[in-house]
Amino acid sequence: MNAAHAAQPRCASENGIRARTVQHALAWLSQHVSSAANLHADSRAIQPGDAYLAYAVQGADSRTYIDDAIARGAAAVIWQPSSEHAAPAWTVPNFEASDLPDLAGFIARQWYGVPSRKMRVIGITGTNGKTSCAHWIARALTAAGTPCATSGTLGFGMPDQLTAMGFTTPHAPQMQRNLAQLVQCGARAVALEVSSHALHQRRVNGVIFDTAVFTHLSRDHLDYHGTLEAYETAKAHLFEGPDLQTAVVNRDDPVGQRILARLQTNRAVRKIAYGIGEPGGAPPADTVLRATAPRTTATGSAFMLISDWGRGEVETHLLGTFNIHNLLAVCGALLAADVPFEAALAQLPKLAPISGRMQCVGGRNGAPLAVIDYAHTPGALGAALTALQPVTRARGGALVCVFGCGGDRDPGKRPLMGRIAGRLADRLVLTSDNPRCEPPEAIIDDIVKGISEPARIQRFADRARAILQAIRTAAPEDVVLVAGRGHETMQDINRKKVPFSDHDHVRLALDARITGALTAGPDRLTPGKPLKNALGVQGVQR
Numbered sequence: 001m002n003a004a005h006a007a008q009p010r011c012a013s014e015n016g017i018r019a020r021t022v023q024h025a026l027a028w029l030s031q032h033v034s035s036a037a038n039l040h041a042d043s044r045a046i047q048p049g050d051a052y053l054a055y056a057v058q059g060a061d062s063r064t065y066i067d068d069a070i071a072r073g074a075a076a077v078i079w080q081p082s083s084e085h086a087a088p089a090w091t092v093p094n095f096e097a098s099d100l101p102d103l104a105g106f107i108a109r110q111w112y113g114v115p116s117r118k119m120r121v122i123g124i125t126g127t128n129g130k131t132s133c134a135h136w137i138a139r140a141l142t143a144a145g146t147p148c149a150t151s152g153t154l155g156f157g158m159p160d161q162l163t164a165m166g167f168t169t170p171h172a173p174q175m176q177r178n179l180a181q182l183v184q185c186g187a188r189a190v191a192l193e194v195s196s197h198a199l200h201q202r203r204v205n206g207v208i209f210d211t212a213v214f215t216h217l218s219r220d221h222l223d224y225h226g227t228l229e230a231y232e233t234a235k236a237h238l239f240e241g242p243d244l245q246t247a248v249v250n251r252d253d254p255v256g257q258r259i260l261a262r263l264q265t266n267r268a269v270r271k272i273a274y275g276i277g278e279p280g281g282a283p284p285a286d287t288v289l290r291a292t293a294p295r296t297t298a299t300g301s302a303f304m305l306i307s308d309w310g311r312g313e314v315e316t317h318l319l320g321t322f323n324i325h326n327l328l329a330v331c332g333a334l335l336a337a338d339v340p341f342e343a344a345l346a347q348l349p350k351l352a353p354i355s356g357r358m359q360c361v362g363g364r365n366g367a368p369l370a371v372i373d374y375a376h377t378p379g380a381l382g383a384a385l386t387a388l389q390p391v392t393r394a395r396g397g398a399l400v401c402v403f404g405c406g407g408d409r410d411p412g413k414r415p416l417m418g419r420i421a422g423r424l425a426d427r428l429v430l431t432s433d434n435p436r437c438e439p440p441e442a443i444i445d446d447i448v449k450g451i452s453e454p455a456r457i458q459r460f461a462d463r464a465r466a467i468l469q470a471i472r473t474a475a476p477e478d479v480v481l482v483a484g485r486g487h488e489t490m491q492d493i494n495r496k497k498v499p500f501s502d503h504d505h506v507r508l509a510l511d512a513r514i515t516g517a518l519t520a521g522p523d524r525l526t527p528g529k530p531l532k533n534a535l536g537v538q539g540v541q542r
Contacts, residue, residue: 022106025078025097029111032076032093039108039173040069048073053107053173055080055100057201066090078107105172105205115179116208120146120189122333123207125199125238126215126250128380129326130168133215134191135159135354136330140347141189144339149182151175152193154355154487156182169198172205179207189337196234204238211336212238213248213329216322217255218379232258239263246270248332250325251282260285272336274328276303276321287335289328294321296390305331305348309341314348319358319371320387322380327351356486358384361503362510368474369395370506374486376406376433378416381483385424388479392426397477401425402470403484404463405447407438407492414443415450422451425481429458431466433484434492463491464505464526471509482506 029039029051038050043065046052052069054062054077063079070077070092077094080101097103109116122137124130134150138159141148147158152169155162156178169192170178182190198204217232232255239247239259247263250256251273260283263271273285276294291303291314300317303324316327327348334344353359356374363369369391375384385401392399401421405414421428430447432440440461448454460466470480482502485491491500 022103022110025095025103025107026110028095029076029078029107037075038177039111041104041171041173043069043072043074045174046072046074049075051076051078053078053100053104055097055104056082057101060201101202102205105176105202105207107206108173108176109206112176112180114208115176115183116206118183119179119187120148120210120337121179121208122189122191122211122213122337123194123204123209123238124152124191124213124215124329124333125194125196125235126213127218127377128375128383129215129322129329130193130195131374132323132326132354132357133213133329133333134193136326136351137191137333138189139351140330140334140344141191141337141339143347143350144334144343146189146337146339147187148189148191149185149187150191150193151178151182152191158185158187167198168193168195169203172203175203176206191333194238196231199237200234208243209238209241210244211246211248211333212241212244213333214239214250214253214256214259215326215329216250216253216379218377236262239269244269246272246336248272248274248329248336249285250329251275251279251285251288252325257282270336272332274325274332276324276328289332289335291324291328294324296394298394305345307331307335307341309335310345312342312345314345316349317352319391320383322383322387323358354487356488356503358387359486359503361506365514366476367510367513368397368400368471368476368478368480370471370480370482370510372482372486372502372506374488375403375481375483376485378413378420381417382420382424384481384483385421388481389424392479395477395479397475397479398426399424400427400429400470400474400478400480402429402431402466402480402482404431404433404435404440405443405484406434407436407440407443409436411446414446418447418450419452420450422453422456427456427458429460429466429470431460431463432491432493433463434488435494436492437494463500463502467502467505468509471506471513480506 033051039053040046040050041053041062046069052074054066066077070090076092078097079094081096124133131153134152138148138150149158155164157163194204236259247269249260252275263269271285272287274289276291287308290306292306294303300319301324302315305312305314331344356372359372361370373384375381388399430444444459467482474480485502489501490497
């Protein structure tokens, strides 16, 4: 810690001056930290000489960690005052800003040189589809000649060089720093996943969005937002930015229709609507992307894309109607980025499933087809199962669904997911997801309440055992959907992060089945341990 800063008096709030504007805050910062310092709202990220921004949003209060930030070397603190933090005994300069939750992103934007002015920024929001759309936009734009990064659930960076973040959308100061780093790495565009939490907590304040994409909305995060109406309101904020140039909106979704309706009076925003079939009663748009004659093929899906720019047949390795919607969203974002229609159309068949999104494993050598998907909401689970029904019929087998629900989250969606799975799948294997601090069996009990035929249910609170048993008992022609966790590699159990990968467990069970190890094996397998240790079989290890 700088000695001059350590000499500051108790409650050194610059004689009570409050930072009311971004300019005041920046001027104050420039007096107390070097231009190379970083701004953080997470004390764990502080390095000596950095500045700490401490403020409260729903569910989080970084002021709680001011002492920790100072102990880690923070040279200055800008904070949102409150009665609980009236006279702190800090030894570094601090500045009060009552509106810091709103200002943090704008302060950081200026501090890092307004990075979103230096590249095209595409924001994607919606309950599902954000990750796939962001990655596909980044890949397609890059292939079309504009180096495009991505930021979201899987990390930030160029699509093949991602750095993990821990959030779908990071805190406002970190968001601006990430954007600045992407500019330095040569990105000329970025596709950002924008969560409802991020919009409600103003994490993207200060980001200048050129294009906003809406995928769809279904029940999720009601433990945070309280109501679907509040959830929708949070999502809609992405389309209210003063710098927005283009909105790409799913007009098949009722929320998308309401977004389009609200945009009718904003002539500065070009409206691109997309959907399958005829528009029905959707509000008008400046341009429309329409998929007709959608069908399942032996390798994925196909459809005819019709637009004001032209038309063309699209054949893709992606499964499901929801992925046709996602491809239309990607196409709209590419067209908004001035990619010619023929070039955009040519990119769509090249896009492949990303990790944990309708990721197919097995299906050969007498093994069932396993599909790993992140579906953890009623809408997403229904979409995944619906997409797999024609695949299952073509194989002549049964559709098995392995899933659970997260603990300490909206319990109302549990019976809804049970009802959907019970209606669309032939057999159900109920298990844990991220139980957090709830008993897994109690969560499963909630799911069962929505299922009318409990005789088709197997229950295994241990997710490893559930996956193993589903694959052990499946016929070669069956399809096994393992839903809920997708790409995740850690399971949250009683406040502990336990290593767990659905892909690893699926792959291990399939490999063991192929070798014949599952005919009389144990109840669960452990990735990283050779099967010979448990089953007396050589040669299978993941």
